[in-house]
Amino acid sequence: MANLIVDIGNTAVKLAVADNSGVVEKLADGSASFEAGRAFLAKHSGLPRAIISSVRGEDDAVAAQVRSLLPNAVTLTPHTPLPIRNLYASPETLGNDRLAAAVGASVRFPRCNVLAVDAGTAITYELVSARGEYLGGNISVGIALRFRSLHAFTARLPLCGIADDYPMLGSSTREAITAGVLNGVVYEVEVNIDQFALKYSNLQVVFTGGDADFLAKRVKRTIFVDYDLVLIGLNRILEHYAEAN
Secondary structure, three states, rough: OOOOHHHHHHHOOOEEEEEEEEEEEEEEEEOOHHHHHHHHHHHHHOOOOEEEEOOOOOOHHHHHHHHHHHHOOOEEEOOOOOOOOEEOOHHHHOOOHHHHHHHHHHOOOOOOOEEEEEEEEEEEEEEEOOOOOOEEEEEEEEEHHHHHHHHOOOOOOOOOOOOOOOOOOOOOHHHHHHHHHHHHHHHHHHHHHHHHHHHHOOEEEEOOOOOOHHHHHOOOOOEEOOOOHHHHHHHHHHHHHHOOO
């Protein structure tokens, strides 16, 4: 059975139709008008089940608009039943995107120790055990935010960005910033993965988020990339909710 998935992130709303095979159609709408998003919801309004996940506050205009368009949708909250056991000490503070990524990772690699790395505005690490337990995770600063911070909080450093080719050692200020940020992120991700792998045997690693490809090409380890990981997780949560009710 196909489901309607709505993932309201910090910068865009991702909408998808998903079934047990995965995501079959999707759209990302980052506009204030939400015109394309409304058209997508209208197109798929006949689907019997829907879930809404939002990292924005209750007073966000787009989130409120989505809820008004899907009044019968399941809204993901800390009290929503989950297909994995949540061992996070403060589940009410756990972002829906992080939780959904963890569930998505458990779908991709059932009965495995799996680490989901979401490389977006922040870089998050979510660990799920082979027993289906969400053990927690880490939050670090994303690549674009590192570049913007260096530019915004210093007097003379220029704003730089991701480059496919960058040196190990910069010979100009721009090169120094680019190399420092990008090498630093890659080293950070590699060390995190290595430390988790020491404790959790046969660890599977899956990347998602806008910078997933950049990191996956440079981290010296077998990495899987799935840009639909959060959507897959939300679909599984919705299926589990339907089974429980």
